[in-house]
Amino acid sequence: MINLSARLDALAPAVLSLLRVVFGFLFTLFGTSKIFDWPLTMSIPVGSWPAWYAGVIELVCGLLIMVGLFTRAAAFIASGAMAVAYFWQHQPMGLWPIAPPEYGGNGGLDAIAFCFVFFLLVFTGPGPFSVDRLRTRTPAG
Structure with missing residues (x-):
């Protein structure tokens, strides 16, 4: 019998690296x-x-984040910047982040997603696939 959970667990570190690269990009x-x-x-x-x-950040x-260098520090700054962006720019325009302002929302879905992925x-x-991993020479896993 195939243990799907074990196979998915084995792939989780590589998928984490993929998530980091995509969201960093x-x-x-x-x-x-x-x-x-x-x-x-x-x-x-x-x-x-x-x-x-904000563009510089x-x-x-x-x-x-994309290359995985100083990832934790960069992700902390990016997450905080997106929290600030949401509450300064988006939340005052409306309650619901899912819709743009012309539909009664605030257009803040991107800021929320970036904030929590970076968090x-x-x-x-x-x-495992990052410059940080190479720099610190810690084993993958």
């Missing part, structure tokens, strides 16, 4: 859009508060 895209107007044009003036500075922390990474670490 997506976070980086928010930063590049704010800082470099790529891949989407956001036209945020250099130095404007708070959006441009998204770019730097996103890259660090998870603070506690789980980067997973």
